[in-house]
Every structure is written in structure tokens, then in C-alpha cells.
Amino acid sequence: MKRYERNEDVRVLFLGTPDMARTVLAGIVEAGYDVIGVVTQPDKEAGRGHKLVASPVKQYAMERGIPVYQPAKIREDYSFAEYLKIDVIACMAYGQIVPEGFLSLAKVGAVNVHGSLLPEYRGAAPIQRAIMDGRKVTGVSLMEMVAAMDAGDVYDTRECPIEESDDYTSLGRKLAALGAEMIANDLLAYANRELPGKPQDEEKVTIAKKIKKAEEQVSLELTAEAARDAFRGLSEEPGGYLVLGGLKLKVYRCHLSDGPEKGEKGDYFIGKKTMVVRFSDGYLALDEVQLEGKKRMDIASFLNGMRSHLAPEGKVD
Numbered sequence: 001m002k003r004y005e006r007n008e009d010v011r012v013l014f015l016g017t018p019d020m021a022r023t024v025l026a027g028i029v030e031a032g033y034d035v036i037g038v039v040t041q042p043d044k045e046a047g048r049g050h051k052l053v054a055s056p057v058k059q060y061a062m063e064r065g066i067p068v069y070q071p072a073k074i075r076e077d078y079s080f081a082e083y084l085k086i087d088v089i090a091c092m093a094y095g096q097i098v099p100e101g102f103l104s105l106a107k108v109g110a111v112n113v114h115g116s117l118l119p120e121y122r123g124a125a126p127i128q129r130a131i132m133d134g135r136k137v138t139g140v141s142l143m144e145m146v147a148a149m150d151a152g153d154v155y156d157t158r159e160c161p162i163e164e165s166d167d168y169t170s171l172g173r174k175l176a177a178l179g180a181e182m183i184a185n186d187l188l189a190y191a192n193r194e195l196p197g198k199p200q201d202e203e204k205v206t207i208a209k210k211i212k213k214a215e216e217q218v219s220l221e222l223t224a225e226a227a228r229d230a231f232r233g234l235s236e237e238p239g240g241y242l243v244l245g246g247l248k249l250k251v252y253r254c255h256l257s258d259g260p261e262k263g264e265k266g267d268y269f270i271g272k273k274t275m276v277v278r279f280s281d282g283y284l285a286l287d288e289v290q291l292e293g294k295k296r297m298d299i300a301s302f303l304n305g306m307r308s309h310l311a312p313e314g315k316v317d
Contacts, residue, residue, distance in 0.1 A: 020176035027180025110145035113179035122150035124210035132233035153197030224282035243317035259283035
């Protein structure tokens, strides 16, 4: 068995797409590993002009002269990788199901940085679900990529507290930084088969299902605390919303608040610089919002522009 003496001896093919994956890729590159290419999702149209925009991972790779591969469906076409002489495949948040045939191209194996403390929150939305469930602690796991979803042996973990001020975006950044540090530290030992893996306890598995479009409209049936956590879990992307006057009002930041005793579920009340909305057991004060077709703004600015269109008391649709 070949022994890898230095980080730069390990040829790594990286899979990932969003900004969190870019952070992990940067950690691998900065640690000196030989990143021979990246695989990322095809460019997507964005903005009013529908211009094609490269993923953060592609942008990073192009800036550093790393070859980029963008198969539309990697399970149908991974011929590009057959001649790359891959030692290790490393992945975070790629966004496609990766076939076993592709994984088998790595001489040593394939590892994934997953945004939870496995076996909790296997699946597509581990960070969002942990926040939406009101959890106080989460973390990242370095796991073997296998055919079953997020079911491989776990090689390393890092814990991270979830602060009340955290939302999906801020917590994602923290976890990406931890993941980058973890994988950069572990890859050489993994390549030399000196990093022991631990099977997951199947009895403790929980699933973090993909966020459905319908969940973006936060239900008034929730408790105020659960609604706050839902908005946190959806912020900043895709953004949780309420419907006000037939229009989406995205809520990026909010907090638990007092409100009028007479309020019923769905009622809102406007003060000079405040707006509170009643949920099943109490109120949320909205702090930062975005009305459909408008810019994101603090609640005082929103009310300045909308006060003439809103009654001091009203109902969320």
C-alpha cells in the first residue's frame, strides 16, 4: 500500500456547489493538498437578465486554475473522471446523488463533510432542521460516502453551539469553517488508512428532509417560539414568509414579544417603529423584512413606506 508522506502527495477531487462548500474547498487547498479538479453543479440563470452564474465553488476553482467539471447528471456521465488518477474524493453539499461507480474511481475512498452530528439529521437539510427543531447544539461529521444516504462510517466530528442569534446562513458559515478545519486535518491520515471509522448507530438515526416550498410560508398555528425558529431556519435562503394583503412578506429576523391581550391568531399590531404578529400562543416582533418586489429593510423603514397602506391593526392572510 502506498504511503502518503505529505498533504501535497494526496490527489483530491472535490465535489461541492454553495458557499459553504467553497469554504471547505479553500481549507483543503490552503492545507496544501493536490486538488486535481472540482465537480460542481451547472451554471444557473439569475437576476432579471437571466445571466448564467457560476457556483461559488466554480468561482473559487477558476480563480486558482483548478479544472472544473459540471456534468448535468453525474449518475449518467462521469467519464471525465476516469483518467484523473484520484486518491481521495472529498465532498460537501454537491447537490446530486453520486453513483457507486464514480466513488470507486478513488484509489483510497470518498469522504463527505455533513452538517450534523451523525446519525442525527441525515439528509438534505440538516442545518435548517436543527434550527427549526429548536436545538441548542449541532456540528459537522466527516463520513465515508456509501450508496445509502449519509450512512457511512464516521471518522471525525466537531460540535458547534446554536446561538439564539443564529440563522441558517450564519450557522452554515460556522459549520463550514469547522468542516474545513476538520477535513484539512484528517485527509492525510485518511489517505494512509490511519483514521479509524465508527459505524453509525441505526437506532439513533433521524432524517432531515428537504425543505418543501409549502414550508416557506410559516404557519400561524405554530407557537411563537416555533415560528421564530422556523424563520431562523429559513433565513436568509430561501426565506420564510407571511402573507400580508395578498403579498409575501419575508421575515429575516424576529424575536419573541409581548402584545395586546385581545389579539387572536393572525392578528398584527403596528406601533411607531414596531410590528407584532400573533401566533398560536403569543407574539413575534418583526425586525427585518422584505415585501414582495421590494428591498430587504429593517421594520422601521418598512413601516415608513407602508404605513399609509396598513391599518394599525389587521390580519395576516
